[in-house]
Every structure is written in C-alpha cells, then in structure tokens.
Amino acid sequence: MTSSTPWSEYLAKHLEKQGMLPMHLADAVGLNRGGMSQWRKGVVPEGPERIRAVAQTLETSIFEALVATGHITHDEWMAERQARPLADYSDEELLTELLRRRSSK
Incomplete structure (x- = not known):
C-alpha cells in the first residue's frame, strides 16, 4: 500500500500534469523502476542532482x-521568492545592514 507523502503527492501531481508514466520519468532521470516504486511510496531521493533532474523533467x-x-521548508521557498536583489537596496539600507551585522559580532 502506498502512503501519501509530500514527495509522492508531488510526483503524482506532476506526472499526471505532464501525461507522463512513472517509468518514463525513471528512465529520464536514470532511476531503475524499483527506485521509482520506492519514490511513489514516499522514499525521498538523495542528493540534489536527482531532485534537480526530476524538477527539470517534470517542468x-x-x-x-x-x-x-x-530539504527546505515552504517558508524558506517563499523567502527566496520574495528576496530583493541587492541592486534594489539604497546605499543607506546596505550601510545600515552592514553596521547592524558588525555590531552583533
């Protein structure tokens, strides 16, 4: 019996969205079918390379x-999405942050 985990749900959702069979994803990312079966049961892949390959394949x-x-939380993902590029900060904001960091040492 397959248990539902965030990883297994992610796979099911995006495989369906792409109209892709699990064995095709396995082939695309260099995983054997037994490994794909484990993923669909919720076993999480090790290493960022394999995760990146899955994300790219599933677009x-x-x-x-x-x-x-x-590997990261939803809050960490949202923080990354909302981060401002350094070029968007004024000189005063950058200096204030540098001074704050220096004084906290």
Whole structure:
C-alpha cells in the first residue's frame, strides 16, 4: 500500500500534469523502476542532482521539488521568492545592514 507523502503527492501531481508514466520519468532521470516504486511510496531521493533532474523533467520549480522532499521548508521557498536583489537596496539600507551585522559580532 502506498502512503501519501509530500514527495509522492508531488510526483503524482506532476506526472499526471505532464501525461507522463512513472517509468518514463525513471528512465529520464536514470532511476531503475524499483527506485521509482520506492519514490511513489514516499522514499525521498538523495542528493540534489536527482531532485534537480526530476524538477527539470517534470517542468517544475526546483524549489517546489526541494519542499516536497523536505530539504527546505515552504517558508524558506517563499523567502527566496520574495528576496530583493541587492541592486534594489539604497546605499543607506546596505550601510545600515552592514553596521547592524558588525555590531552583533
């Protein structure tokens, strides 16, 4: 019996969205069929390379895949999405942050 985990749900959702069979994903990312069976039961892949390959093959965000595997939290993903590029900060904001960090040492 397959238990539902964030990873197994991620796979099911995106395989269906892409109209892809699990064995085709397994072939695309260099995983044997037994490994795919384990993934569908909720076993999380080791290593970022395999997770990245899955995300690319399923045409999803690497961050969504990392959340599904538990490598990062949803809050961490949202923080990344909302982060401002350094070029968007004023000189005063940058200096204030540098001084804050320096004084906290």
